Amino acid sequence: xxxxxxxxxxxxxxxxxxxxFSQAITGELIGMSxxxxxxxxxxxxxxxxxxxxxxxxxRSHAEGFLHFAKEAGLQVNINLEGEYWRxxxxxxxxxxxxxxxxxxxxxxxxxxxxxxxSMYTDVGDALGGEAGKLFRSIxxxxxxxxxxxxxxxxxxxxxxxxAFVDKIEEVHFNCxxxxxxxxxxxxxxxxxxxxxxxxxxxxxxxxxLDSATMRGNALALYARALDNIGIPGExxxxxxxxxxA
Amino acid sequence: MDRPASRLDFAVIGHxxxxxxxxxxxxxxxxxxxxxxxxxxxxxIFPFIPARDLFRVTVTSRTGDTxxxxxxxxxxxxxxxxxxxxxxxxxxxxxxxxxxKKLEAPIVALGGFTSIFLEGELSPYASSNTRxxxxxxxxxxxxxxxxxxxxxxxxxxxxxxxxxIIGATGDIGRACVGYFQSRVNNLLLxxxxxxxxxxxAGEVKAGGGRCTSAIELSTLLPRADVIICVASSSNLALAGxxxxxxxxxxxYPKNLFRDAADRPGFLFHGGMGQVEGGYRFEPDYTxxxxxxxxxxxxxxxxxxxxxxAFEKRFENYSSGRGxxxxxKVEEIYRLSLKHGIALAxxxxxxxxxxxxxxxxxx
Ligand SMILES: NC(=O)C1=CN([C@@H]2O[C@H](COP(=O)(O)OP(=O)(O)OC[C@H]3O[C@@H](n4cnc5c(N)ncnc54)[C@H](OP(=O)(O)O)[C@@H]3O)[C@@H](O)[C@H]2O)C=CC1
Ligand SMILES: [Fe+2]
Ligand SMILES: [Fe+2]
Numbered sequence: 001x002x003x004x005x006x007x008x009x010x011x012x013x014x015x016x017x018x019x020x021f022s023q024a025i026t027g028e029l030i031g032m033s034x035x036x037x038x039x040x041x042x043x044x045x046x047x048x049x050x051x052x053x054x055x056x057x058x059r060s061h062a063e064g065f066l067h068f069a070k071e072a073g074l075q076v077n078i079n080l081e082g083e084y085w086r087x088x089x090x091x092x093x094x095x096x097x098x099x100x101x102x103x104x105x106x107x108x109x110x111x112x113x114x115x116x117x118s119m120y121t122d123v124g125d126a127l128g129g130e131a132g133k134l135f136r137s138i139x140x141x142x143x144x145x146x147x148x149x150x151x152x153x154x155x156x157x158x159x160x161x162x163a164f165v166d167k168i169e170e171v172h173f174n175c176x177x178x179x180x181x182x183x184x185x186x187x188x189x190x191x192x193x194x195x196x197x198x199x200x201x202x203x204x205x206x207x208x209l210d211s212a213t214m215r216g217n218a219l220a221l222y223a224r225a226l227d228n229i230g231i232p233g234e235x236x237x238x239x240x241x242x243x244x245a
Numbered sequence: 246m247d248r249p250a251s252r253l254d255f256a257v258i259g260h261x262x263x264x265x266x267x268x269x270x271x272x273x274x275x276x277x278x279x280x281x282x283x284x285x286x287x288x289x290i291f292p293f294i295p296a297r298d299l300f301r302v303t304v305t306s307r308t309g310d311t312x313x314x315x316x317x318x319x320x321x322x323x324x325x326x327x328x329x330x331x332x333x334x335x336x337x338x339x340x341x342x343x344x345x346k347k348l349e350a351p352i353v354a355l356g357g358f359t360s361i362f363l364e365g366e367l368s369p370y371a372s373s374n375t376r377x378x379x380x381x382x383x384x385x386x387x388x389x390x391x392x393x394x395x396x397x398x399x400x401x402x403x404x405x406x407x408x409x410i411i412g413a414t415g416d417i418g419r420a421c422v423g424y425f426q427s428r429v430n431n432l433l434l435x436x437x438x439x440x441x442x443x444x445x446a447g448e449v450k451a452g453g454g455r456c457t458s459a460i461e462l463s464t465l466l467p468r469a470d471v472i473i474c475v476a477s478s479s480n481l482a483l484a485g486x487x488x489x490x491x492x493x494x495x496x497y498p499k500n501l502f503r504d505a506a507d508r509p510g511f512l513f514h515g516g517m518g519q520v521e522g523g524y525r526f527e528p529d530y531t532x533x534x535x536x537x538x539x540x541x542x543x544x545x546x547x548x549x550x551x552x553x554a555f556e557k558r559f560e561n562y563s564s565g566r567g568x569x570x571x572x573k574v575e576e577i578y579r580l581s582l583k584h585g586i587a588l589a590x591x592x593x594x595x596x597x598x599x600x601x602x603x604x605x606x607x
Binding site for chain 2: 185212215216217219220223224227232233234236237238240241242244245
């Protein structure tokens with residue numbers, strides 16, 4: 001059994017770290033499925049190949065986390081049907097069904113990757129050791145996904161700013177609302193179906209984390225991502241202020 | 246950055262001075278279906294938001310010219326302006342400055358706490374076309390002209406008055422010292438750092454002015470006919486003040502206790518101007534944000550950037566500490582009046598100050 005992460009020594013930390021891995025693996029599998037579905041929405045064969053490649057990259061992230069969790073003897077619970085992850089996936093599929101590539105890209109590479117990059121970085125810094133290294137290195141790779149989409153979305157904004165901002169606003173409220181409910185200090189839509197027992201959020205302090213800071217950092221990165229795409233601040237301010245909390 | 250916004254004439258960087266204001270602002274944005282958020286929930290989100298433009302501002306000059314700008318908030322927490330949070334706050338100001346540069350604003354006012362950046366080192370800004378101003382020169386102008394006006398309304402002859410300046414060694418404080426040293430009977434100077442205070446008092450005396458300085462405010466308060474509050478501290482108490490004293494609180498956040506407005510005498514919030522041609526926010530948050538008891542009132546520091554934008558004088562007009570001369574105070578005040586930007590009517594926490602009867606019965 002791997003013992004490189006000193007924080008796994010008590011039952012509380014064992015449980016929290018197990019939950020952190022469960023959430024990460026579930027999220028990666030959702031990402032993998034989303035990219036696979038995204039490939040369907042694209043006509044250009046090169047972009048299709050790129051989407052499949054991305055799906056494979058998310059698969060390898062899931063595999064990396066799974067492998068580590070097994071080695072460390074963590075109790076992992078993967079559940080793609082959990083309340084929040086399932087809802088996010090449904091939102092994605094609804095846009096994929098309409099072959100709305102831009103909306104799909106925004107959900108997967110801006111909304112989900114902002115949360116992944118920020119939360120993996122926070123978790124990585126808090127856990128330290130081998131587990132920390134793993135979270136941080138995957139955060140780095142996710143950041144590339146985020147940067148990649150920014151280019152495409154900027155281009156889209158250049159073509160028709162008003163239509164683009166309207167579309168992004170709609171996708172924001174459809175999808176970001178779910179993540180805001182999920183990441184609120186208390187789950188706003190009930191149990192996530194991934195964590196053991198009650199939600200891990202109350203126990204994050206055992207590994208030096210707190211849910212409010214993690215959520216705040218994720219929202220901050222998301223806001224910066226919106227800035228980089230070129231969404232006016234007066235819009236993003238309203239979008240963030242109107243989220244459930 | 247590729248933005249749907251049109252060309253900007255100016256930008257303002259600022260921060261909010263109370264959680265109550267932020268709470269109102271956030272809930273004003275939310276719809277009834279989204280429900281209101283408690284102060285605690287607002288506090289859990291607001292400080293994380295990176296600097297961004299909250300609304301556009303259009304200002305009209307008396308000359309008929311119109312300029313367009315944006316307000317960029319730093320999301321600095323109003324109760325964390327002290328030294329313990331200096332690093333975090335400086336990073337937030339830096340973020341806001343980068344944001345203003347991305348928007349290619351030609352002139353930017355650094356309001357309230359954020360002016361700390363310009364009061365120090367200027368070189369980080371040399372790299373872009375954006376120019377910055379603390380706005381402290383026009384703020385100083387509105388303070389000194391306001392005090393003169395209040396003295397007239399209250400039949401106080403400044404030439405025989407003792408004028409106390411709290412925060413005398415600061416940028417605005419020194420501008421006030423420079424302006425009043427030859428115009429009043431006696432200056433009373435207060436700040437916490439004794440060495441700097443004594444050096445300033447020495448300069449005033451060397452220039453032929455009469456002054457007393459003390460780090461203990463309480464020893465100066467009973468002697469003052471006029472009190473100008475330009476300190477970077479809040480909740481200062483006014484024990485022992487003459488009942489008829491004229492008090493100008495120009496702090497942001499306010500220097501004095503909230504209940505100071507209930508004391509006798511004449512207290513007004515100084516450093517404020519009013520735009521004759523009016524200003525407009527888009528989106529229009531004026532029903533919950535930046536509310537004053539009379540229309541079109543704005544802080545002097547913000548107005549300075551607007552005046553410079555009207556004049557197309559894109560320069561670091563107010564920067565460093567202690568560089569504000571009487572000539573510059575007069576210059577920016579004159580330019581301000583040219584565009585219909587004048588002293589705001591006197592007001593405090595209780596609303597507009599009642600005008601005193603001109604003939605005293607005493
Ligand atoms: N109305 C407007 O438009 C504007 C208002 N302002 C406000 O004006 C005030 C002054 O600004 P600025 O001159 O740039 O600030 P500075 O930092 O340059 O000066 C602050 C002064 O206050 C003194 N001070 C701080 N705390 C105390 C205290 N408890 N008792 C006595 N003196 C004190 C400082 O000296 P020491 O540290 O030695 O005590 C220093 O002399 C601030 O509140 C600022 O936010 C600024 C710009 C525009
Ligand atoms: Fe991934
Ligand atoms: Fe990814």
